[in-house]
Amino acid sequence: MTTEEKIFNAARIVFQKKGFAGARMQEIADEAGINKAMLHYCFKNKQLLFEAVFMNAFSQLAPQIKEIFTSGESVFDKIKKFTHSYISFVIHNPYLPQFIIQEMNNNPAFVMSFLNNENRPNPTLLITQIEKEIADGIIKPVNPKQLLMDVFSMTVFPFAAQILAKGMLQISDAEFNQMMEERKTSIAEQIINSIKR
């Protein structure tokens, strides 16, 4: 593993746990097992190191969103695939959702820059598809955006609010993971069941 990779991985851990403002360059250096000066040698400054980490985090999740937004399958299949692939991935990167949401709130301007480029996932096609399947009598009449909000909510929230959820519902780490395994299929089942004709 190159020094740059060691720094990058350490930075990911620290930034995801503390956020941009709370992270300390010294802590990242310690985590990487190298000297603080190397961070600046490799990544110039804190902001650029952060942007590298954030962009990487975002790019790991974006393809799955893009898939549900643009693939040619039926709406039901898309929902099934999304919940399954998203949870499968994020169960091994449990701090990613909260990290992204947090930094979006703390620094919306910066983040919007690459939510507004032409590569951002665009829901228009999927919304049109939902409207078409409603017209075809496959799906009950629903607000397509509400449907998408439901899917994202049920899938992402348990991870984004992980500590709160564990504390409130009094569930252990093991039980949490077990529940998320179940949700890979149960979320799609419930939603599809409630909207199918």
Place this chain on the structure above:
Amino acid sequence: MTTEEKIFNAARIVFQKKGFAGARMQEIADEAGINKAMLHYCFKNKQLLFEAVFMNAFSQLAPQIKEIFTSGESVFDKIKKFTHSYISFVIHNPYLPQFIIQEMNNNPAFVMSFLNNENRPNPTLLITQIEKEIADGIIKPVNPKQLLMDVFSMTVFPFAAQILAKGMLQISDAEFNQMMEERKTSIAEQIINSIKR
């Protein structure tokens, strides 16, 4: 409005927007329209000021959780009441959920201290009640904790991930509020519909 109240309100605004680590005492003082030294005169230090704000934020939401956890109504009625009252409140305090979730992640140890006291909302009774209504044939067999996770997810997530959700689904502030109004009733309808016998 007393000076203390001016400071407290300013602190709430800044802390909720920037988080503990990102907030600056100077910014809070400017927001309050008073001098930085007054912050320390009134609240001793940044940590204590933050704790006052956080505890206040948490105590505004806790009663609604307690209500669903302990009141004597049916499970269906509880779900209906919770989604309605939670959204009604939070629509006027839209940064509260994200604020609480963020600081829980950044500083779990501190927050757990008052999630672990005897006053914390305890879900045990509600879980028992759900199991009873399942045994009575009112509710289909489901994992009670998954059911609660569903309710919280659908209700809280849109606010917690507000900026992300607005960006992804391309919805304006007005449209967002309109959607949340609909969700006051639609969430409960969908969930109840999917679990009732």
Place this chain on the structure above:
DNA sequence: GTCTATAGCCAGATAGAC
């Protein structure tokens, strides 16, 4: 490329006048 030492700045906190 990797380190030590340090510059320079900024934010939290305090002293002290009024």
Place this chain on the structure above:
DNA sequence: GTCTATCTGGCTATAGAC
């Protein structure tokens, strides 16, 4: 109580030896 001025520590960033 409210202010101005200042101290102090810690953090980002850099200079410079090896």
